[in-house]
Amino acid sequence: MSLLLLISLIFYSFGLFNVIRTWRTKRKDLATQALVSTGAGFVVHTAALIWRAVQVHGVPITGHAQEAFSLLGWALVLYYLITYSRYKTQALTAFILPLIFGFTLAATVLPTDRPLSPQANMLRGFADSPLFIFHILLIMFSYAAFFVTFASGVMYLVQERELKVKRFGTFFFRLPSLTTCDDISYRSLSIGFVLLTFALAFGVYMNGERDGKLWHNDPKEIIAVVTWLLYLTLMHYRLTAGWRGHKAAVIAIIGFGLILFSLIGLRFLPGYHVFG
Amino acid sequence: MSILVVGLSHKTAPVEIRERLAFKEELLSAALNTLVDQEVVHEALIVSTCNRVEMIISANGDTQAGLERTREFLYKYHDLPRSSMDQYLYHHANEHAIKHVFRVAASLDSMVMGEPQILGQVKNAYAKAVETGTVGRSLMKLMQHAFSVAKRVRTETAIASNAVSISYVAVELAKKVFDDLDGKTVMLLGAGEMAELAMRHLKNNGAGRILVANRTNDRAKKLASELGGTAVPFENLYEYLVEADIAIVSTGAPDYVLTAAGVAKTIDARRHRPLFLIDIAVPRNIDPDVSKLDSVFSFDIDDLEAAVEANIRERQQEAIEAETLIQREVDQFLSAMRSMELGPAIASLKQQMSEVANAEFERNRKRLGNLSTEQEEAIKAMMNSLTNKLSHPLIMQLRQAAESGGDDKVIELCQNAYSRGHTRQQREEV
Numbered sequence: 217m218s219l220l221l222l223i224s225l226i227f228y229s230f231g232l233f234n235v236i237r238t239w240r241t242k243r244k245d246l247a248t249q250a251l252v253s254t255g256a257g258f259v260v261h262t263a264a265l266i267w268r269a270v271q272v273h274g275v276p277i278t279g280h281a282q283e284a285f286s287l288l289g290w291a292l293v294l295y296y297l298i299t300y301s302r303y304k305t306q307a308l309t310a311f312i313l314p315l316i317f318g319f320t321l322a323a324t325v326l327p328t329d330r331p332l333s334p335q336a337n338m339l340r341g342f343a344d345s346p347l348f349i350f351h352i353l354l355i356m357f358s359y360a361a362f363f364v365t366f367a368s369g370v371m372y373l374v375q376e377r378e379l380k381v382k383r384f385g386t387f388f389f390r391l392p393s394l395t396t397c398d399d400i401s402y403r404s405l406s407i408g409f410v411l412l413t414f415a416l417a418f419g420v421y422m423n424g425e426r427d428g429k430l431w432h433n434d435p436k437e438i439i440a441v442v443t444w445l446l447y448l449t450l451m452h453y454r455l456t457a458g459w460r461g462h463k464a465a466v467i468a469i470i471g472f473g474l475i476l477f478s479l480i481g482l483r484f485l486p487g488y489h490v491f492g
Numbered sequence: 493m494s495i496l497v498v499g500l501s502h503k504t505a506p507v508e509i510r511e512r513l514a515f516k517e518e519l520l521s522a523a524l525n526t527l528v529d530q531e532v533v534h535e536a537l538i539v540s541t542c543n544r545v546e547m548i549i550s551a552n553g554d555t556q557a558g559l560e561r562t563r564e565f566l567y568k569y570h571d572l573p574r575s576s577m578d579q580y581l582y583h584h585a586n587e588h589a590i591k592h593v594f595r596v597a598a599s600l601d602s603m604v605m606g607e608p609q610i611l612g613q614v615k616n617a618y619a620k621a622v623e624t625g626t627v628g629r630s631l632m633k634l635m636q637h638a639f640s641v642a643k644r645v646r647t648e649t650a651i652a653s654n655a656v657s658i659s660y661v662a663v664e665l666a667k668k669v670f671d672d673l674d675g676k677t678v679m680l681l682g683a684g685e686m687a688e689l690a691m692r693h694l695k696n697n698g699a700g701r702i703l704v705a706n707r708t709n710d711r712a713k714k715l716a717s718e719l720g721g722t723a724v725p726f727e728n729l730y731e732y733l734v735e736a737d738i739a740i741v742s743t744g745a746p747d748y749v750l751t752a753a754g755v756a757k758t759i760d761a762r763r764h765r766p767l768f769l770i771d772i773a774v775p776r777n778i779d780p781d782v783s784k785l786d787s788v789f790s791f792d793i794d795d796l797e798a799a800v801e802a803n804i805r806e807r808q809q810e811a812i813e814a815e816t817l818i819q820r821e822v823d824q825f826l827s828a829m830r831s832m833e834l835g836p837a838i839a840s841l842k843q844q845m846s847e848v849a850n851a852e853f854e855r856n857r858k859r860l861g862n863l864s865t866e867q868e869e870a871i872k873a874m875m876n877s878l879t880n881k882l883s884h885p886l887i888m889q890l891r892q893a894a895e896s897g898g899d900d901k902v903i904e905l906c907q908n909a910y911s912r913g914h915t916r917q918q919r920e921e922v
Contacts, residue, residue: 384799384803392671393669393670394766395669460765460787463786
């Protein structure tokens, strides 16, 4: 277990704790504390990744699920910090930190020394290929972006409900405007989609390089393409038919479900695209 | 030195009484000079607004005398028989007075908590008193602290940050949909005081284009020119609604001016860009089913009232935070004040002790025989060190007592015991 990861997890927990407190009392210093904790956690998390990279003499992607979660958590923090610096939406912290905490927790408790499955071992052969590394990194960052789309989608739906039902409760006062939620959604969606497109392109290309077959009917491949199609549809209809706000939020939530399944659920299905 | 407050407010007296006891601005200086008599009342400040009249004074130690004198002044000044208005007056002393002043300045005692005017009013009253020369060290420290506490309350709690009137709350709700009103198009259907007020608020908050529609074209044109907008024909209202992001409806029509079917078409034409509708009319002008449409947010007058109530509840929640903050500031202020009084008391103590030491030395000098300069110095040094060491534990206790808010009696004791050589006046001037 990486000590650095554990420290960053503690920082994230502190942030999460403060963020929960802000929902009872609107003290502004609590929100700042949460942000600072998250930032501190990010710095330590970066150090943890660098340390792991040093340990494996290269990019920390060697087939272990732990690494995927660690990288994903890190990408999510980075994306969140960028979004926050632009929109200053304190509510976003409340919705994203639980995800950050979850992924980092997984990264802290999952082992890095258990022997890998034969499939994962097979993939290790790719570990030095820059394309492979790009593929993984692009996937992680696209997922991070889509997670933000999910979070702001949820925020949108909650705020919309408060406005429609006209009982102005806790959420109403703490959530940003609908337009802000939708803007964050749209921006992160666009970025996520571009990254995912490139990631899949690399993936397909590498398939071809390896054994000539571009497609294996592997569950992960299928889910990836379904996810990509979902976001493609969303982008298209946003641009043409004005699928904004409510509809976009619902689809973003479905997309999030797909991604989660791809990350976690697929481990229990057979296939060649599996990490140890 | 005590800080005292005597006054009345909207909480304790009706407006006729408040009127009777108010002070005119032009006559404040003279009033202040009458209040301060140097015997009992040393410093004074009078705050007189439509909702409160308060006299904040700094008096010599006797609390009761100070309060009596202030009440007496109030009655005499307004030519009223003694104690005639006692039922309407409240009074506070020392810690409670300080807390009251902080609370008032921070708008926690106002009719609408969080209102911005009171701070300015108190600052004006303070400036007047400074000008007149009735503000000394005590009141100066008190008021400066009150102003900084008020600022803290306004910035650190959300007590003043949300709308508590219908027209303001409409703008606030619009901002929850649009975030920024810059460049948004607002449409007014009909007319009416509240509607026009809301339009003005929207305009002040950045709304760009203004469209006005009325069954009477002339009325529309008049309103449009007043608001700096364009009049549009009422018959084509749905056409123009497509261009509007916000619409305020307030006509005398007995049936629905905006129907669900009509708005549904509008929202499609807008490609589901959000539409914010306010229905101020009774009976309602907007079909309630409109509210169920996607991307449409429609509020009638009851909804706006509910929003105002929610805001008030939020303010009350924030007020709890504010009260905690203020209590902490009061404790801090008291501690600082005690330390301030403590300084001279300790100085007196030390002085007294060294005077006694020197006197004893002089008295017993002959018995010591001829002393060399060196020996003299040694004895003087010993005396010094002796008095320091003897007084040190006592001084430590005093400092602790001051900081922890212990008994003021301790400090008084010290002052009484060790300042026989000084007059009260001299002590207070230090």
